Amino acid sequence: MTSTTATSTMRPPRSEVGLIGWLRKNLFSSVTNTLLTIIGLWIIWKVITAAIGWAILSATFEGSDGAACSREHAGACWPFIQAKFSQFMYGRYPEPQRWRVDLTYVLAIAGLVPLMTPSVPGKLFNTLYMIVFFPIAAFFLLVGGYFGLPYVPTELWGGLLVTLVVASVGIAGAFPIGILLALGRRSKMPIVRWVSVGFIELVRGVPLITVLFMASVMLPLFLPEGVTIDKLLRALIMVALFSAAYLAEVIRGGLQAIPRGQFEAADALGLSYPQKMGLIVLPQALKLVIPGIVNTFIGLFKDTSLVLIIGIFDLLGIVQLNQTDAKWFSPSTGMTGYVFAGFVFWIFCFSMSRYSLFIERRLARGDRR
Amino acid sequence: MTATVQSPSPGPIAPPAKPNLLYRPEFRQAVYQILLVIALIIGFWAIAHNVAVNLARQNIASGFGFWTRTAGFDISQTLIEFDNQSTYGKAFWAGLMNTLLVAGLGIIFATILGFLVGIGRLSSNWLIAKLATAYVEILRNLPLLLQLFFWYFAVLKNLPGPRESISLPGGASLNVRGLYLPAPVPESGFGYVLAAFGIGILTSIAIAMWSKRRQLATGQRFPVLWTSLALIFLLPGAVYLVLGQPLGFEYPALRGFNFQGGMAVQPEFMALLVGLSTYTASFIAEIVRAGIAGVPRGQREAANAIGLSNGLTMRLVIIPQALRIIIPPLTSQYLNLAKNSSLAVAIGYPDFVSVFTGTVLNQTGQAVEVILLTMLVFLTISLLTSAFMNWFNKHIALVER
Numbered sequence: 146m147t148s149t150t151a152t153s154t155m156r157p158p159r160s161e162v163g164l165i166g167w168l169r170k171n172l173f174s175s176v177t178n179t180l181l182t183i184i185g186l187w188i189i190w191k192v193i194t195a196a197i198g199w200a201i202l203s204a205t206f207e208g209s210d211g212a213a214c215s216r217e218h219a220g221a222c223w224p225f226i227q228a229k230f231s232q233f234m235y236g237r238y239p240e241p242q243r244w245r246v247d248l249t250y251v252l253a254i255a256g257l258v259p260l261m262t263p264s265v266p267g268k269l270f271n272t273l274y275m276i277v278f279f280p281i282a283a284f285f286l287l288v289g290g291y292f293g294l295p296y297v298p299t300e301l302w303g304g305l306l307v308t309l310v311v312a313s314v315g316i317a318g319a320f321p322i323g324i325l326l327a328l329g330r331r332s333k334m335p336i337v338r339w340v341s342v343g344f345i346e347l348v349r350g351v352p353l354i355t356v357l358f359m360a361s362v363m364l365p366l367f368l369p370e371g372v373t374i375d376k377l378l379r380a381l382i383m384v385a386l387f388s389a390a391y392l393a394e395v396i397r398g399g400l401q402a403i404p405r406g407q408f409e410a411a412d413a414l415g416l417s418y419p420q421k422m423g424l425i426v427l428p429q430a431l432k433l434v435i436p437g438i439v440n441t442f443i444g445l446f447k448d449t450s451l452v453l454i455i456g457i458f459d460l461l462g463i464v465q466l467n468q469t470d471a472k473w474f475s476p477s478t479g480m481t482g483y484v485f486a487g488f489v490f491w492i493f494c495f496s497m498s499r500y501s502l503f504i505e506r507r508l509a510r511g512d513r514r
Numbered sequence: 515m516t517a518t519v520q521s522p523s524p525g526p527i528a529p530p531a532k533p534n535l536l537y538r539p540e541f542r543q544a545v546y547q548i549l550l551v552i553a554l555i556i557g558f559w560a561i562a563h564n565v566a567v568n569l570a571r572q573n574i575a576s577g578f579g580f581w582t583r584t585a586g587f588d589i590s591q592t593l594i595e596f597d598n599q600s601t602y603g604k605a606f607w608a609g610l611m612n613t614l615l616v617a618g619l620g621i622i623f624a625t626i627l628g629f630l631v632g633i634g635r636l637s638s639n640w641l642i643a644k645l646a647t648a649y650v651e652i653l654r655n656l657p658l659l660l661q662l663f664f665w666y667f668a669v670l671k672n673l674p675g676p677r678e679s680i681s682l683p684g685g686a687s688l689n690v691r692g693l694y695l696p697a698p699v700p701e702s703g704f705g706y707v708l709a710a711f712g713i714g715i716l717t718s719i720a721i722a723m724w725s726k727r728r729q730l731a732t733g734q735r736f737p738v739l740w741t742s743l744a745l746i747f748l749l750p751g752a753v754y755l756v757l758g759q760p761l762g763f764e765y766p767a768l769r770g771f772n773f774q775g776g777m778a779v780q781p782e783f784m785a786l787l788v789g790l791s792t793y794t795a796s797f798i799a800e801i802v803r804a805g806i807a808g809v810p811r812g813q814r815e816a817a818n819a820i821g822l823s824n825g826l827t828m829r830l831v832i833i834p835q836a837l838r839i840i841i842p843p844l845t846s847q848y849l850n851l852a853k854n855s856s857l858a859v860a861i862g863y864p865d866f867v868s869v870f871t872g873t874v875l876n877q878t879g880q881a882v883e884v885i886l887l888t889m890l891v892f893l894t895i896s897l898l899t900s901a902f903m904n905w906f907n908k909h910i911a912l913v914e915r
Contacts, residue, residue, distance in 0.1 A: 171640035178639050185641035336547040340554070350896040351889050352853035358871055358888075362881040366568045367561045447657040454860055461660050468667065480668040487656050487664070494655035 200484075211475035222481045225473050233463055233485070236303015242295065245286045246306055252282055253313075261500065263507065280317070299377040303458040305489065307377070311384055311449040311459065316392075316442050318385030323392030328422065330397055341393070348390035353448050356387050361455040380452050388445050395437035399430035433508065439501035443494050450490075461486050565882060574879045581606075587873055589864045591780050602874055609869030610891065616786055616865060617852040617895075623791035624851060625844075628798025635803045646799065653796035659857055661793055666785035666861040673781075676773060685765045693779040694766035703760040710750040718742035782863035786855065794851045798844065805840035806832060837910055845903035852895055866891065 160169060172182045203220035205213050214222035226233075235243050256275045259265040287310070290296035302310070329341030348356070360383040364374065374382075403426055411421035431438075453462030464482040467473065535541050569576060581603040588598050593611040596604055634646035653661070671690060674680065679689040685696045718741070725736035754761070766773040809832050817827040858865035859872055867888065875884040 171638070174638065181637070181639045181642050185639070185645050188645065189641075334543045334547050336550060340550065347889070347893070350893045352856040352867070352892065354856045354859065354867055355871060355885065355888050355892065358867075358875075359885055362875065363885055366565045366881060369564050370567060370571065443655075447655075450657040450659045451857070453659075461657060461663070465663060476672055479672070480664075483660060483664045483668050487660055490657055490660060491652070491655050495651065498655065 199480075205477075211471075211473040211478060214475040214477050214481075219475070219477050221484065222473075222475055222477045225467075225475075225478050225481055226485050228473070229467050232467065233304045233460060235306050236458060236463055237301040238297060238303070238306065239295075239301065242289070242297060245289070245294065245297075249283045249286050252279055252286075276317075299375055302377065304463045305460045307452070307457060307462075308446070308449050308459040310377075311381060311452060311457075312442070312446040314381050315384035315388050315445050315449070318381065319388035319392050319445075322385065322389035323396055324427065326389060326393035327396035327400060330393065331400055345390045345393050348387055349394070353384075353387055353451050354454060356383050357451060357455050359383065376455070377457055380455060380457055384445070384449070384452075388441060391441050391444070392438065395434050395441055396430065398437065399432075399434035400426065402433050403430050435508070436501040436505040439497055439504070443497050443501075446493060446497070447490065460489060569882075572879070576880065576882070578883060580874075580878045580880060580883075585874070585877070587877070589869060590862075591783060591864060602878070605874055606866075606870050606887070609864060609866035612864055612869070613852075613855055613858075613866040616783065616790065616858070616863070617855045620787055620790040620794065620851050620855065621848050623787070624794035624798055624847075627791060627795035629802050631795060631799035632802025633806070635799060636806055650796045650799050653793055654800075658789065658793050658854055659860060662785060662789040662857055662861050665789045666781065670781040670785050676768060679768070679773075685763070687766065687773065689773075690781070691773070691778075692781050693784060694773045695777040695779065696763040696765045697777040699762040699764050701760040701762060703757045706757060707750045707754045707760065710753040711746065714745040714747075714749045718745050721745075780863070782858070782861050785861055786858050786863045786865075790851055790854060794847055794854075797847050797850075801840055801843045801847065802836075805836040808839045809835045834910065838907075841903060841907045841910070845900060845907075848903070849896055849899055852899065853892065 160166060173179045199220040201220075203218060205219060205222050205224060208214060208222075208224040209228075211222070211225075213224060231240075231243075235246055238246060256271065256279050260268070260271045260275060265271075285291055285294070287302075287306075288297065288299075326341045326345055329337045330345065332338050332341070357380060360379045361376070364379050364383070368374070407425055407429065408421065411425040416424065449459050450461040452459055453465060458466055464486045468479050468482055582601050584598075585600055585602045585605045586598050587605075589596050589605065589608050589612075591612065592608040593615060594604070594608055596608045600608075631646045631649055634642050635650065637643045637646070673688060673690045676689050676691060679687040679694075681687050687694050718738075721736070721741055722738050725738050729735055766778070813831055813835060814827060817831040822830065855865055856867035859868035862868070871884060871888045875881060878884070
């Protein structure tokens with residue numbers, strides 16, 4: 146029995162498709178679901194009205210001191226951010242020299258953007274630029290003292306500049322140490338293994354604050370008489386050692402994921418240990434753990450704010466310091482400062498976590514044949 | 515050489531000539547390790563020497579003699595009795611107790627909130643799932659210290675003064691000096707209520723064990739949950755009513771410039787607890803989501819196929835398997851929370867780091883001893899937590915044939 150005429154297709158019931166269908170399925174499928182939707186809407190309504198009211202409707206946009214923001218039920222105190230913006234970005238870095246910081250940012254972006262975009266060719270040259278040329282250029286630009294650039298002591302650095310310097314120098318310094326520790330932890334030599342495991346577990350077991358306390362009170366004791374290290378440098382060393390332990394565990398995960406056959410093939414080719422690791426194993430292992438490395442970096446970026454406890458003023462530190470400025474005293478100054486700092490931190494961390502997700506998906510796509 | 519080719523005698527093959535000593539792996543490894551040990555010894559010796567010289571120059575004593583000396587400072591909130599006549603040793607314990615208090619409570623709150631948000635992210639309700647996602651993405655991408663500052667300086671320090679306190683239900687009030695709760699005052703006979711509570715818990719455990727054995731033997735189920743709830747809550751409740759409600763409450767009351775009586779929770783403690791729990795909850799939520807999503811689809815379908823209800827599917831099939839994925843990363847979050855509680859030093863809560871590594875170190879100047887003890891304490895906490903969680907993990911792990 147065959148029919149040659151097409152039966153007219155019936156449209157799905159209206160309640161199942163389109164906007165109404167979507168609403169029924171996703172928001173009002175049952176009594177509990179409807180109740181949850183109503184609670185959710187109520188929360189969103191409360192949060193949005195409070196946020197708009199605080200940031201726009203009852204906010205202060207004009208003014209030159211805290212008195213302007215001190216009325217009853219005053220919202221955000223935006224003139225405070227306006228007045229302190231350059232401090233939040235550069236700290237007390239001398240104003241005529243701030244182009245040097247900006248130029249460093251430009252150089253960093255010029256290297257990072259092509260490096261992070263997988264489709265851009267010339268990764269080897271690009272990497273060399275980032276690990277050789279850029280650090281040297283950044284050092285001379287920021288510190289100065291050569292080529293006619295006046296010397297800027299690190300006590301004057303502050304704000305976002307310090308946050309970025311601590312985070313990026315920390316991760317750059319942590320990288321070689323972390324790779325060595327990860328290799329050491331998987332070494333066949335017992336003493337090398339014990340030392341690596343001991344260091345990694347010791348550092349991962351204690352909070353960053355104690356490590357920073359150590360930087361400020363113990364490191365000076367470790368040095369011979371008369372030798373002093375710059376405070377920022379001390380913090381950088383400790384931050385690098387601290388993140389090296391975390392990075393080592395991430396890299397170890399990558400090393401464990403490399404099939405045995407790769408090691409054996411390298412051995413069969415007669416490669417030496419450095420050749421085997423540098424040419425065969427590490428390139429594959431590091432590629433696998435890029436998301437983990439980015440996540441470690443996000444953690445480090447957030448943790449840089451702890452340096453304010455030993456008296457180095459990063460973005461959060463400088464916001465906190467400016468709260469005590471008597472000129473800008475008002476009940477809403479604090480909240481405004483934190484919201485601003487939070488916004489900057491959030492933009493950085495969120496975009497990095499999105500990037501890590503992007504790389505993760507890209508790597509997964511490669512595996513899915 | 516030609517001889518060996520011509521006579522295929524089955525004799526043992528001559529071992530290959532020993533390579534030069536320098537090319538033997540064992541020898542090289544030994545050399546590397548000896549060099550490493552020598553370098554470490556020299557490094558440690560140089561550091562120890564410098565420390566000794568520097569300490570002698572600054573006239574700082576060494577050793578743990580300071581342990582029994584009078585500390586001479588006060589701690590604003592302690593669980594054990596402490597005043598400025600107490601010793602440094604006692605300050606150590608007071609700080610440690612404060613850290614354990616905030617970390618323990620923080621772990622409980624973060625776990626509850628984290629599980630709620632994590633399950634919310636998987637909710638079939640679109641709005642709830644998005645709200646949970648927003649919570650996670652906002653909180654975990656902000657530095658914890660910023661969140662603590664926000665809670666402490668921007669929220670709690672901006673509350674009205676004692677006279678304009680915000681009244682909360684149940685006789686509690688909230689103001690810039692902290693949260694004031696009614697304090698329970700046990701009267702005579704309250705011990706019996708506590709005893710009934712204890713008996714309730716013990717009998718519930720016994721019933722649960724008996725019921726499991728019976729179910730394995732006969733397949734019959736026993737309503738353990740309801741009997742346990744009745745035993746744990748109704749039994750002490752009944753005793754409480756029979757004995758004429760032997761528990762009074764002391765309500766905080768405004769006297770002069772501040773509240774007197776009741777239980778006072780300091781704003782520093784509140785800010786730290788709220789900040790730590792909400793921050794860690796955002797990480798726990800992600801772990802819970804990944805754990806539940808990591809249980810294969812077929813498990814849920816199979817559970818539905820044998821007719822389990824949604825609740826039973828969750829409780830008997832999904833959660834036990836998800837827990838295996840959840841526990842290891844959850845352990846590291848608990849450890850992170852305990853370590854992060856040291857940020858208390860920034861908002862003035864007298865935790866271990868703030869009291870011991872901060873104040874005691876400043877007063878005695880004995881950096882080496884103090885930092886060593888600090889690290890020892892955190893390592894102990896880490897090891898104990900890991901040991902407990904490993905035990906728990908083994909307890910729930912899949913028993914393979």
